[in-house]
Amino acid sequence: MSEAIPTLVERFAQGDDVAFGELVARFQKKVYFLAYQTLGNHLDADEVVQETFVRIYRKRKEFEHVTNFTSFVIRVASNYAIDLLRKRKGQATATEDLTALPATVQLDLSRRVRTPGELWIDKRVMMEIQRALDTLPPRQKLTAVLHDVEGYSKADIAVMLDCPEATVRSNLHIARTKLKKILAKRLAGKE
Amino acid sequence: MTCLEFRLRLDQYLDQELSAEDKHTAEDHLESCSSCREELASQRQVQRLLSDFTPPVQPPEDYWNRSRDRVLARTVLSSNHAVPEKIDTFGGHRSYTPLMRSMISVAASAALLATALVLGSRHERPAVVLRQGQSEVIVSAGLADMLETPGGGPLTLGDQRRIGSLSVLVGGPGMVGRFGYLPGLLRIY
Numbered sequence: 001m002s003e004a005i006p007t008l009v010e011r012f013a014q015g016d017d018v019a020f021g022e023l024v025a026r027f028q029k030k031v032y033f034l035a036y037q038t039l040g041n042h043l044d045a046d047e048v049v050q051e052t053f054v055r056i057y058r059k060r061k062e063f064e065h066v067t068n069f070t071s072f073v074i075r076v077a078s079n080y081a082i083d084l085l086r087k088r089k090g091q092a093t094a095t096e097d098l099t100a101l102p103a104t105v106q107l108d109l110s111r112r113v114r115t116p117g118e119l120w121i122d123k124r125v126m127m128e129i130q131r132a133l134d135t136l137p138p139r140q141k142l143t144a145v146l147h148d149v150e151g152y153s154k155a156d157i158a159v160m161l162d163c164p165e166a167t168v169r170s171n172l173h174i175a176r177t178k179l180k181k182i183l184a185k186r187l188a189g190k191e
Numbered sequence: 192m193t194c195l196e197f198r199l200r201l202d203q204y205l206d207q208e209l210s211a212e213d214k215h216t217a218e219d220h221l222e223s224c225s226s227c228r229e230e231l232a233s234q235r236q237v238q239r240l241l242s243d244f245t246p247p248v249q250p251p252e253d254y255w256n257r258s259r260d261r262v263l264a265r266t267v268l269s270s271n272h273a274v275p276e277k278i279d280t281f282g283g284h285r286s287y288t289p290l291m292r293s294m295i296s297v298a299a300s301a302a303l304l305a306t307a308l309v310l311g312s313r314h315e316r317p318a319v320v321l322r323q324g325q326s327e328v329i330v331s332a333g334l335a336d337m338l339e340t341p342g343g344g345p346l347t348l349g350d351q352r353r354i355g356s357l358s359v360l361v362g363g364p365g366m367v368g369r370f371g372y373l374p375g376l377l378r379i380y
Contacts, residue, residue, distance in 0.1 A: 017267040024259045032258075036246040045246075049258055050265070057266035129244050148241035154206075173202050180237045 005069055013063035020060075023069075024053050030070075031077045037145045038081045039088070040134050048084065052077040074152075074160040078142050085138040132182040136175050143168055144175035192220040197227050205234055 003022070011019035028049050035048035055076050066072050133141050142161065146152045147168075154172070158165040197220050203209050204217050221228050 017263075020267060021259065021263055024262050025255070028255060028258055028262075032250070033246060036248070037244070042248060042250060046258065050262060053262040054265050057262075125240070126244060126246070129240055130246070144241065148238055149244050151242070169202065176202065176234060176237060179241070180233055183237055183240065184233065 009063055009066065009069045013060055015060070020057060023056075027070075027073050028053070031073060034074065034077055034145060034150065035081050037130070037133065037149055038078075038138075038142055039084060040130050044081075044084055044088070048077055048081050051080050055080070068156075068159070071156060071159045074146070075162065078146075078160055082138040082142065085141075128183065132179050135182060136178060139163075140171045140175040140178070143171040144179065147172055148176070192216050194220075194224060194227055197221070197224070198230065201231065201234060204231070205238060 003019075005023075005026070008019045008023050008026075012023060031049050031052050032045050035045035036042065039045055039048070052073065056073065063069070063072075133144065136144065139161065143157060146157045146160065147154065152160070154165050154168045157168045161168070197204075197217055200209060200213065200217060204214065209217060221231065
């Protein structure tokens with residue numbers, strides 16, 4: 001049976017590197033997908049994963065006082081993603097061209113796009129969503145991703161992004177309103 | 192409830208954060224207002240799209256092992272060898288003499304050759320930890336299951352650390368990185 005996260009965090013804080021490896025294995029997908037949804041490309045998402053865990057490793061002594069490891073990880077990843085977003089601002093959009101992907105990746109996509117819900121969302125629609133998200137300022141984008149994509153509560157997001165819950169509500173409202181406008185055409189086409 | 196009041200509470204309604212009383216009032220308004228019903232429907236659609244959203248590109252499965260290996264190479268392995276966080280081979284903050292550059296080139300070539308030997312021999316014979324004089328060639332965690340330790344068991348991260356500072360770390364397949372050189376240590380990260 002795999003060890004509980006708090007136990008691994010405790011071992012990591014006490015200097016157990018094997019526990020750190022296990023934490024990386026368990027959390028890297030979460031960080032990667034959050035970063036991908038925020039930054040829109042693999043290379044930046046990969047960089048966020050690497051830097052997040054390197055930073056966490058350096059802060060290992062602080063973990064004796066960390067009660068919510070998930071929030072801490074997301075916070076470190078979000079901060080780095082925001083920095084990268086700002087750095088990328090003005091550069092050409094990094095959203096990947098699906099037509100250039102290897103066949104294996106395309107196959108993988110075809111498995112992932114079938115959702116259990118009533119909607120059939122093809123990869124083109126996902127690209128539209130990604131592009132719509134890419135138009136938002138960093139904090140609005142992260143708030144929308146964390147709340148509406150990843151399903152975190154507003155209270156959790158306030159901790160992760162180190163801001164008042166009222167700011168989370170406000171950013172989420174603005175982000176949703178903008179996304180609705182951007183996606184309106186797509187929605188109309190699908191109805 | 193007016194349309195403005197409903198719109199101000201729309202997010203809370205969508206996120207099911209309204210009190211029972213406020214929710215009832217909002218639903219009363221919705222019954223009589225087609226404009227707010229449409230607004231609610233389109234916001235719900237956006238929410239549904241977002242909740243079903245997965246990145247349009249998925250990395251291949253072996254990416255996760257390689258990603259973890261690179262993190263460990265930059266953290267656990269680096270700190271055990273007291274290696275600075277990042278080292279550029281030909282550039283960065285260090286200046287190298289021509290002799291040192293040559294040594295680095297030779298060492299890098301040796302590491303690449305060792306990688307080729309390890310990878311090339313994996314289907315030919317039982318894999319072993321290769322030895323080179325006082326140093327040892329070890330592999331990243333992604334290749335650990337292909338090798339045997341001197342004790343006979345699978346190579347673990349702990350073994351990599353135990354092997355110590357006189358070691359050459361060789362990256363797994365697809366683990367592309369730069370070479371960094373320190374006395375007694377060549378690594379890929």
